[in-house]
Amino acid sequence: MPELPEVETVARSLRPRLVGREVQAVETSGLALRRPVDQRALRKALVGARVDSVVRRGKYLLFAASSPTAGAQLVVAHLGMTGRFVFADHDAPVEPHTHARFLLDDKGPRELRYVDARRFGQIAVYPAATAERSDELSVLGVDPLEPAFTVAWLRAELATSRRDLKSFLLDQGRIAGLGNIYVCEALHHARLSPRRRADRVTSDAALRLHAAIREVLETSIANRGTSFSDYVDADGELGSNQEALFVYGREGERCRAPGCRGTVRRIVQGGRSSFFCPVHQR
DNA sequence: GCATTACCCTGAAAGC
DNA sequence: TGCTTTCAGGGTAATG
Numbered sequence: 001m002p003e004l005p006e007v008e009t010v011a012r013s014l015r016p017r018l019v020g021r022e023v024q025a026v027e028t029s030g031l032a033l034r035r036p037v038d039q040r041a042l043r044k045a046l047v048g049a050r051v052d053s054v055v056r057r058g059k060y061l062l063f064a065a066s067s068p069t070a071g072a073q074l075v076v077a078h079l080g081m082t083g084r085f086v087f088a089d090h091d092a093p094v095e096p097h098t099h100a101r102f103l104l105d106d107k108g109p110r111e112l113r114y115v116d117a118r119r120f121g122q123i124a125v126y127p128a129a130t131a132e133r134s135d136e137l138s139v140l141g142v143d144p145l146e147p148a149f150t151v152a153w154l155r156a157e158l159a160t161s162r163r164d165l166k167s168f169l170l171d172q173g174r175i176a177g178l179g180n181i182y183v184c185e186a187l188h189h190a191r192l193s194p195r196r197r198a199d200r201v202t203s204d205a206a207l208r209l210h211a212a213i214r215e216v217l218e219t220s221i222a223n224r225g226t227s228f229s230d231y232v233d234a235d236g237e238l239g240s241n242q243e244a245l246f247v248y249g250r251e252g253e254r255c256r257a258p259g260c261r262g263t264v265r266r267i268v269q270g271g272r273s274s275f276f277c278p279v280h281q282r
Numbered sequence: 283g284c285a286t287t288a289c290c291c292t293g294a295a296a297g298c
Numbered sequence: 299t300g301c302t303t304t305c306a307g308g309g310t311a312a313t314g
Contacts, residue, residue, distance in 0.1 A: 001307070034290075034309070059308080081307055082292080097292085118291045120308060163284065172309080180307070271287075272307070 004177030005220035058176025072128035080120025166194035
């Protein structure tokens with residue numbers, strides 16, 4: 001399940017082999033992802049274009065490209081649940097659920113492919129000048145690894161919401177990039193219950209939460225992400241952060257917090273599983 | 283504003 | 299063994 005650390009790892013693995021390359025052709029499967037993929041728009045924007053950068057914002061991958069005919073472009077991609085970008089040779093067998101193929105120049109692997117079994121992902125392209133106003137990017141909140149994500153900002157934001165912390169932290173319009181795994185882990189580190197109301201988080205607890213969010217994300221990036229089933233980076237490498245999880249997916253097992261004798265519980269909030277230790281998360 | 287539910291989709295796991 | 303059902307989840311939309 002790609003969340004911020006997994007998307008960051010993908011961006012880092014794509015960058016050295018993609019930046020500076022020219023796109024020569026684009027093919028799509030014709031099947032809709034979360035939204036339909038506009039093959040004509042992708043071709044018009046990208047064929048003949050050079051990739052200038054690959055960055056992450058929240059859970060989105062942003063590919064900047066400059067086209068001699070179409071000008072500066074931004075490809076906005078989301079991996080959904082099972083999306084993967086993989087490099088392949090042009091004549092390599094096309095694996096099932098491949099929805100986009102970007103033929104590249106001959107200075108490296110000839111194709112970048114997007115593979116997504118569940119088709120919850122997304123690929124769109126916008127002129128760079130208007131991309132910030134797109135449906136995807138215009139609604140994103142603060143990226144938790146950016147300087148704008150401060151303790152003061154988090155305290156102020158918490159005070160404006162009566163929702164429970166689980167829903168609050170998953171809201172991409174407030175904090176962009178956290179998903180189910182890292183919300184569970186961050187709350188565990190901060191010793192806060194996922195059921196706690198956001199506006200009832202004390203100043204000290206907000207400080208802990210801020211540090212916990214940064215810590216779980218940075219640890220996972222160092223571990224190249226969490227791989228449960230589908231997630232691999234653009235080199236096909238699995239992450240190892242699943243071994244570092246304290247609560248996610250550990251229902252019924254002993255809490256791993258030092259000195260805690262609690263048992264990890266699973267509850268459902270907003271249709272999503274929350275894993276937490278009721279003994280030390282309050 | 284917020285909670286709840288359904289939907290999109292496939293594959294793995296559970297149940298029979 | 300083999301079929302059917304259930305579940306997982308990010309984001310969006312409809313409904314209450």
